[in-house]
Amino acid sequence: MAIHTFGPMAVDWENRIDFERLRTERLARLKSRLALADMGAILCFDMTNVRYMTATNIGAWAQDKVSRFSLLMQGHEPILWDFGSAAKHHQLHCPWLGGGRSRSGIPLLRGAMTPDMGRAEAVADKIVTELQAAGLMGEALGIDIVELPILFALQARGVRVVDGQALMQDARVIKTRDEISLLTHAAALVDMAYEELHMALRPGVRECDLVALASRVLYENGSEYVEGVNAISGERCNPHPHIFSDRMLRPGDPAYFDILHSYMGYRTCYYRTFAVGSASREQVDAYARCRDYLDQAIALIRPGVTTAEVASVWPRAEEFGFPSEEAAFALQYGHGLGLAIWERPVISRLVSLDHPEVIREGMVFALETFWPARDGWSAARIEEEMVVTADGCEVISRFPAEELLVCGRRYHSAAGPLPAVRDIQSQFNNPRVYPDGRATHFPRADAAG
Numbered sequence: 367m368a369i370h371t372f373g374p375m376a377v378d379w380e381n382r383i384d385f386e387r388l389r390t391e392r393l394a395r396l397k398s399r400l401a402l403a404d405m406g407a408i409l410c411f412d413m414t415n416v417r418y419m420t421a422t423n424i425g426a427w428a429q430d431k432v433s434r435f436s437l438l439m440q441g442h443e444p445i446l447w448d449f450g451s452a453a454k455h456h457q458l459h460c461p462w463l464g465g466g467r468s469r470s471g472i473p474l475l476r477g478a479m480t481p482d483m484g485r486a487e488a489v490a491d492k493i494v495t496e497l498q499a500a501g502l503m504g505e506a507l508g509i510d511i512v513e514l515p516i517l518f519a520l521q522a523r524g525v526r527v528v529d530g531q532a533l534m535q536d537a538r539v540i541k542t543r544d545e546i547s548l549l550t551h552a553a554a555l556v557d558m559a560y561e562e563l564h565m566a567l568r569p570g571v572r573e574c575d576l577v578a579l580a581s582r583v584l585y586e587n588g589s590e591y592v593e594g595v596n597a598i599s600g601e602r603c604n605p606h607p608h609i610f611s612d613r614m615l616r617p618g619d620p621a622y623f624d625i626l627h628s629y630m631g632y633r634t635c636y637y638r639t640f641a642v643g644s645a646s647r648e649q650v651d652a653y654a655r656c657r658d659y660l661d662q663a664i665a666l667i668r669p670g671v672t673t674a675e676v677a678s679v680w681p682r683a684e685e686f687g688f689p690s691e692e693a694a695f696a697l698q699y700g701h702g703l704g705l706a707i708w709e710r711p712v713i714s715r716l717v718s719l720d721h722p723e724v725i726r727e728g729m730v731f732a733l734e735t736f737w738p739a740r741d742g743w744s745a746a747r748i749e750e751e752m753v754v755t756a757d758g759c760e761v762i763s764r765f766p767a768e769e770l771l772v773c774g775r776r777y778h779s780a781a782g783p784l785p786a787v788r789d790i791q792s793q794f795n796n797p798r799v800y801p802d803g804r805a806t807h808f809p810r811a812d813a814a815g
Contacts, residue, residue: 369753369760370547371554374588383630388544389421389462393444396537400440406505407439408530409493411473414705415510415534417631420446420463422456426591426628432476432513437493439500447471447492474513486515494523508533539702539710540728545632546753549703549730552589552629553751553762556636559583559625560765567642567773569617573597573610580625589627593707596624599642604738604745606697617643618788620739622747626707633707635732636763637749643774644788649746652739653770656746659698660735663713667725667733667752667759673713674722676700676733680715686738691716697736702729703751729754732763746770 372382396419400408410416413429416436428434428449436446445467448456456468471492472485479485497503507520508530520527541549559580566579577595584592597610599621615621622639639656641649662679683694691714700713711723711731734749748767752759772786 369550369762371550372547374551383544383547385421385544388542388548391542391544392418392421392537395540395542396438396534399533399537400438403508403533404506405508405528405530405533406502407437407497407500408508408510408533409435409437409512410510410530410534411435411512412510412531412534414631416446418534418538418705419444420460422446422448422452422460422463422468423590423631424449424452426593429591432511433473435471435473435489437496439496439502440505442500443467445469445496447489474515476513481515486513486519489516490519490523490525493520494525497525510534535710538704540726541704541730541753542728545704546728546730548630548632549634549751550753550762552627552632552634553636553764555584555587555589555627555629556625556634556763557765558587560623560638563623563638564640564765564771564773567615567621567640568775569642570614572612572614573599573621574612576621576623577610580623584625584627589629590631591628593626593628593633594624595626596622596637598622598747601743603747604743606736606745606747615642618646620645620649620744620746622745624747624749631705633703633705634751634763635701635703635707635734635749636751637734637747638765638767639746639748639770641770641772641786643772643777644784644786645770645772646739646741646744646789647787648739648741649744650770650787652737652744653746653748656735656737656748657768659737660733660748660750663700663733663735664750664752664759664761667754668757669725669727669754671725672722673700673711673718673725674720676713676725677715677718680735682715686736696734698734700731700733702731704730725754727754727756730762 411432416434417423419436419438434448436444438444447469450470453468453470456463473489474485506526506528508528510531562579562583576597580595581592599615600619603620619642624637626635659680663676666676680698683691688694695716702709702711730753732749732751736747738745750761751763752761777784
């Protein structure tokens, strides 16, 4: 499988990402899965599934609104009900939704529309009308996510509702060539963001400043949505809080980041860990352990291997300070990438050992590991994204991570540059050893005068 990174523009002199092929192949994959399913149609409210089915998008603001929906019926083309005037825009600019299949339709706005307004019933009536016209009222209707009043209204009209999430995940699990190109380009933008973060890390800069920097770099270079930049430093590294703050970085701090953004809909999840000015021996050791667990997992990735085999090389939760796999979930973890951050396959000791999934060519996923340092407060976090090839995998996250990188100004004493691996200066009242071998011993507080 040839994996390429292109410029963001379309050109006439090079075969780059083909968006018509992307739309056609995604819909064909979904239709083939629906044809084999025990359901007559699938109704989607999740915006990632709506985009996969209809190749439409109205912006990140709508991601959590559950306010657009699409229907694919056996033997038919998709129908989209979108947010007000967006439907007219699609009629003008999305010819693949021709024949009156782009329509306005407003559901409940996550409960902002009160029950007496009748929006749940209006949505249900739209769906029932299409199912009746297609002769599919007696068949099951798969739904991915739904507001409960709409579910109840459909059931009251005799529609048998079943889970549709599994079908959508099954359709999306193997990526087309254009999806792989888009995921690779999204990762390349994160490479760029890490280059800027590497240069910016220094004492005094705040986690939120670094979030702003990474977000600016991504948006300026074509990202359509920065879902999050997890910036974690110093004492906040262990346990992992999964959210940035306004903490200032200090000399000797570990700092790790996860960059989650979307390029043309396709996501990244991509951790890196740095040290500010210098790293302690404990931090270096934690990083090496974290990297080793990650490399053991990557070495296994090839078609035919199961997620259980991959998860089995990772430590048990109790080995790094957690009482159960549920409590440690997502610290030693693998997950698919696509139009969503978390897709199939999921790789975790929580579920994979008892419910393995076979890894297949064309899957794209991330593997991420964590290890706490012996000092009790710092930690390492590393993640790589990869495409499964015919005989192994190709890593598409390329910012250097083989060893712990030390960032910031190099400081010089009279004897020369301070070492990159050093203990933070004597705040624990420990003896200081000088380059010439002599040691200064500080008196114990309880020593006689």
